[in-house]
Amino acid sequence: MKLYEFTQAPNPRRVRVFLAEKGVSVPTVQVNIGAAENRKPEFLKINPMGGLPVLELDDGTHIAESVAICRYFEVLHPEPNLMGKDAKEQAVVEMWNRRMEFEVLGMAAGAFRNTSDFFKGRIPQVREYGEVCHAAVIKRLEWLDQELANREFIAGNRYTIADITALIGIDFGRTTQIRIQPEQKNLARWHAAVSARPSAKA
């Protein structure tokens, strides 16, 4: 088994943190997005969509999509539970994970993709749209700060995959100068807590 990934990219980090929380170790292989290694024919055979991370199983099957990889390990290694126990909890955790994915991580990625020199000339960039994404993250973080006044973690009272997604989304926001503001005390409290977990260093 091995995990194709890239240390600087956000989605691989989601899987690394998840695996660390589970205490599961998987050998990794670096695929350099900066050098467009993920768009070369050899890698497109592994993942026709070209994204990272990709998990290669011992029988040669490839599982792409970070949350699908997480789900594989969640069922294989149920403890500690990160994606919900019963039907309702699974749905609530998934709902929050998706909200963090679309509105925090996704928008932070949209800001980066459309304004950063990292992708200049390699993907179509529309700077103005990137700025709209940037503003959307900032607004969503103001809202999230208020939400976190009433609960400890993103999806409720325990740490779940939704916290991993939000942590990585907010940390990735730093690439376009998105920062937790001094007055956002709840968000800062939550961020300090999830960042202090050993898994955050994965």
Place this chain on the structure above:
Amino acid sequence: MKLYDFPGAPNPRRLRIFMAEKGIKVPLEQLEILKGAGRTPEFLKKNPFGGIPLLELDDGSYLAESVAICRYLEGLHPEPNLMGKDFREQALIEMWQRRAELSLFGSIGRAFQNTNPIIAPVIGQQFPEYGAKQLATAQQTLAVFDAQLKGKEFIAGPRYTIADITALVAIEFGKQNAGLQLDPALKEIARWHQAVSSRPSAKA
């Protein structure tokens, strides 16, 4: 239990098809999405992110995000299975569902939001240049899906799953509202599309 719905919108349709496949009936409450009903202060109290579908549970709590709602219903009504049985199947189906959602539906959705005047009152600022690029991406992604369907009956493998629902709804929405073209040269897509469209659930 009740489901907030709107006939033309794609995400509620994904859920309606899922429920039809399962034989689940939930009362629907129609919301005038194009008139901003999904973003009023009252509705934002139920779903702070706005939008539909939104499931109101019997205990008065709300569940948003179409796939999260599907997962809830899959847990309550396991048959027919649409999201995978063992860990390997669940991961593979989720992978294909996400590819259909994030790559195919995502680019179609962004094309729609930035090029179709009907959504301008809800979205605000549109970026037509960006929308056109997203449509081109969607067309390319469709070709990748066609290549990947070779030797497979359905998107995620030998049986119909939630991944087929996402892809079907995305493509139909793209054709109707974002200018997506189904190139007849994409024979696997044509075969698959015919099969999933003729299921009774496709009318949901």
